[in-house]
Amino acid sequence: MALIEAEFAAENYEKVIQFADSILMDELVSNQPRLHQLRADSYYYLGDIEKSLESYFQAIHAGEQAEVRDELLLTECYSHAGFCYREMGLYQHAFPHYERSLAIAKSINTDIEIAEQYYNLGTLYQYIGDYENSIKMLDSAYQIDLARKDNVAIGFDLSLLSELKAQTGDYQEALYYAKESLDLYESGTGNANSFGTRLNLVSDRFMQLDQLDSTTYYLDQATKEFMKLDDQWRLASCWLDRARLNMKKKQFTQAIVWSQRANDFYSARSNSQFFILSNNIIAEAYMEMQLTDEAIAILEENQKQCEQLGQIKNLRKNYQLQAKVFALSGDQEQADRWTKKHQVLEDSIQSLNNLEQLNRLALQVKFDKLEQENMILTERNELAESDLSEKTNRLNLLTIGGFVTFVLLLSVFFAIRNRLKRKNQLLEEELAVLRTQIKGLLEGDASDLEVDLSKLNHCLTTPLTDREFEILRHAIGDMNNSQIAEKVFVSVNTVKYHLKNIYEKLGVSNRKQALEYVVRTN
Template identity: 25%
Template sequence: MRPIFLIHLLLLWFFSQNIQAQNFEIAPKDTIFSNALIKIQANRNPVRVMELLNTLPSIETCGNDSLMADLYYFYGSAFGQMGQFDSSHFYLDKALSISASAPLPLNQVGSLIAQGNVYWGMEFYHLALEKYQEALVIAEQQEGQEFDTFLVMILGNIGGIYSQLKELDKAFEYVIKSNEIGVQTNNLRPRSHMKIGRYLLDLNKPEQARDSLHRSMKLIISHNDSIALVHCFEYLSQAHLQLNNFDSANYYLQLCTKTGEKLGYFLDDIHLNMGILEFEKGNFSSAKAHYLKGLDLYIKKGKLKGQAEAYELLSQLAKRQNQNELSLSYFELFKALSDSIYIKDRAVRVHELETKFEVKKKEDQIVRLELENELNETQLSEAKWQTLMIGSGALFLLLLGAIFFFFYKKKQRSDQLAQQLQYDALYKRYIDFINGPSSFELTLSISALNERLHNPLTEREYEILQAGLNGMTNQQIADKFFVSLSTVKFHLGNVYNKFGVTNKKEALEYVVKTT
């Protein structure tokens, strides 16, 4: 059982209050934005934050880059905490764009960490790792207490990602680095220290984990971090469970539950934790009830890994009760979900590589087109010079011949004009042929198109395909539908897979043939 990504967003929310340490002058017209930002920083409830943000005029009217980046960041973070990941990425992309061009490195690092946290919540661990690593590169190049704080946070989060990827040695290595920097900079984070105990649990060292977590608990209490205390109680319960100290395990699990209820903060894993404890105590019916509650919660939240873990525990419970047929049924569900998770992770990695390849390919095409344009301009310049010389000679001859053959030359000039018009028409047709159509109107309805597909398109995939064929860029599509660039690429990747093609050109050919 692992803590959900919201803890990282909440922690980042706390440290984001330091982002305003960057110096900037606030114009009188921006006072309304700065006053709202002060209220937002003092409030960690995402619903309340959204209410405050929605009372503001358009953020684009704000004349201060730092204020704009902060407001977009809080929009993205609030949407992320509410599980609205597409909207979260949309606003965090805006914050990143502003902070990268300004530049505002503190805002940039904060937005990258927030994006990593959102990807973590979506279970896209490789994408989350990339964002954390981008943030780490920037933070290591900067100086100041705020960046020291971010360094400790980033290293701890990278450790958490490696833990999710089951690379426990790397996870432990990064969390140790996080704590070392925290000690060196007098910026030791209780949560990072708590992760040491968590990874010791993963490494099956419950006694060391228990002792480390007791030290973490003292640090957390001294920092008055109630959310972290909930997780510390959870890990202490797991450590005592591994040591077969069932009373102590139950004691800390009850503390975890009661503290979370007081804060209105409920862990997704709590039912499975309770079920495991009841299972070890031999209370099988109670264990099953907790497993089923946990499974229902994971299904509602769309957490595939949680569902897989619940089915695995139910399978083990049924086997323990000699219900072999039921055990096999649960195990098949566990196996199917595990395969689905693997395929999903693999598809994300493939999509990342395809995106990088397409970007490099487009960059090479741009360079090639620029060189071709330079060559064409040179050839056109030479052609114009030659035409000018020929025209001058022809004019001289025409003037000389006009003395004797006026009517003849008049007809000749008419013929030349007709020839020039014919040349222009042919040249225009040539250019139109070379350029081809810039867009394609998709007239086939989604139902008609899906009848020709083995794996039908969703409405959003059809809308994004239609926009792409109409000549819109991926960024224009993202702006139109208020989603992130990475979401557009993800949907296009799904469309290409269903068409059996690899790029937009092949997709157009497929649609034309289908139509």
């Protein structure tokens, strides 16, 4: 067991799977739950989510049947099964696993895991748009972190609660949480970069409330902090915020100046996402000033960028703005043309989304069947502890039920497969037409970005959270996973999950490559 644990610590995940498979061939081997967990974790880090989920089911089954239950292991396995379902987009299947993990964590009274599961449930509710329950779960995590005096976690909780309140339109409450997060820094928690970020968050909340003087004050303070740090990426973000502020104040010329400044910065660093965003603000400012020719030229430039980089959603937004500017200029024919192009692209995106939903349905059937099989195995093990006659009767009933369930699942599977075939045929015919209409849309790729560690978040499509940034900072130092876990008060497996998400966001596959990435950006 020590050998496989060492290989896992060294991130040799292929070897871990090979060793685990070899050892698990012996059905009487001890530590089955841990072996299945290591196997599941390894598949997860290698990117095979489906096999990872199957192995978590096996770990859960073995753990539930063990003579001496490892409750912490079961907490992690149920939680990580929820992670897998969440990554596959099967959110409703993730809920019971997170809830089971939370129940076990409460039974063993481990505050860190309890807070973690409340957080997981909160983010899951956020994904499905249930902001009320999301806020309730995240507030529960916040209260636990508050009692534990984990100021790093508290600051992250407050920022996320502010974001959720803003999403529900409760901007006053969102401002309250943002200011609480800022006050926490001023009481001695966080780094200088965190201070500027929290100032920026407060300025955003004031802007949402149209309290523009306060917006200006906090935005000025955030800008000063980033200037002290020479953090050009966050400064560029402040320039875009200032442009938005000028738009609200109807200071369109100033909005163009700040947007162009950000535009030049992003263009020099080949950051197409923010380059297109800054161009959109410039185009909208020109439209407000009735300078339609200038707006059209900007949007044509954006269109080329979107088509070269395959940014379909940005292209859809661009078509919408092009229709608007031509209508403003009085050229209704061109306005109608761009409206139709927008609708065609909208339909193509919807078709692709439908295909994705069908694929998720097939996955759901597969894992429903797998969970049912695990339930049958659990029942059979429980029967082994009962009297012989009772065991025989229950086993017969279970076998019949299992057979009926299998037949039903098989019928559902074939029905869904036939349905998928029919829908796929229709989608292929529709997509064949759409491919011609959006030919060349998906050509090209973004260039690699060179940034130092302090600029990392603004180089990424999906920014790192405060907790992920903290763990990355420790990981590129001389700390191993156990030391990181002790430092940030989470379990080793939770550290590994955070690292896996960090690797995906950085586009790397292990700690060494993450370090090389950060060094290279310096």
